Amino acid sequence: TQQVKDQNRESQRRSRARRLELINDLKNQVQDYQRRGASASLEMQRLAQAVTHENQRLRSLLSERGVSQEEIQQYLSSSPAALLKTPDVLYSHEPASFRCEACGSASVFREALPAVTIEKRADSCASSPQTAPGAPGSMASSCTSPETTYNGSSTAADAAASNLPSVSPTDDMETSCDTAASILVDLHHHVDPQRARAALGCKGSSSCTVSNIKIFQLLDNFPE
Structure with a gap:
């Protein structure tokens, strides 16, 4: 029906927007690390x-x-x-x-x-x-x-x-598993939150963090 098509288009639009936001955030982090590394x-x-x-x-x-x-x-x-x-x-x-x-x-x-x-x-x-x-x-x-x-x-x-800046890249290169699962569900409509969490490597219902690289891989190619 037209309503379902409209919902799918809106869902895809939100997924693309969130993906673009994540990519821009990663670019900003890389640029920040480069500046801090040079300093x-x-x-x-x-x-x-x-x-x-x-x-x-x-x-x-x-x-x-x-x-x-x-x-x-x-x-x-x-x-x-x-x-x-x-x-x-x-x-x-x-x-x-x-x-x-x-x-x-x-x-x-x-x-x-x-x-x-x-x-x-x-x-x-x-x-x-x-x-x-x-x-x-x-x-x-x-x-x-x-x-x-x-x-x-x-x-x-x-x-x-002792005044050298402390660089900890791992903290900013990870995303909450709940947020990552929500992104995957929005992009891949056949995926439910449990499958998304399992694909991300999360175990149980407790919240954790996953690598942004892993999220990008699943955005492009989610296992059937």
Whole structure:
């Protein structure tokens, strides 16, 4: 009858409108992820540059305190287990390194340097060979004169890294199973809500979420 035809046409119109709305929503989500990804990449590059600059300044300061670059590199290349066995080494975090996914650099270090204590040599004191903490093979004075203590840390890098935006794409790429089943029922008139939920992979009557990709697949080709 004409009434049934009109109802079918109206149902198809609503289905097409809802499908178009879903497609536009997905496009907006993809564009948003692309923008956030570019922003995160730029932030990662900025952090890598900041950490590299900080490490260079820390190395320069250690050099001024009498620690050679070879000793610094030897310390950084030492295993954390070996450092734990050395009673003179005091540090709050184990040294670590990471590869920057944005720029591909593998020379970016996030290390927590040990507390290095360097004693000033008094003119009236006789110095003798002594290993300074955190600087293997270096010479330190045995005089009990005022101390200069340097505590290296990666707090600046850690604080900046904590400000990186958190990206969770799974939350926005899923749709309620009830909404998805309603879309399928509107588009495929021979489908009832139970069949639609079963095709979406839903079990029982409890509400869940399904992937938008799965919904698109069923919109184009619903199993008979």
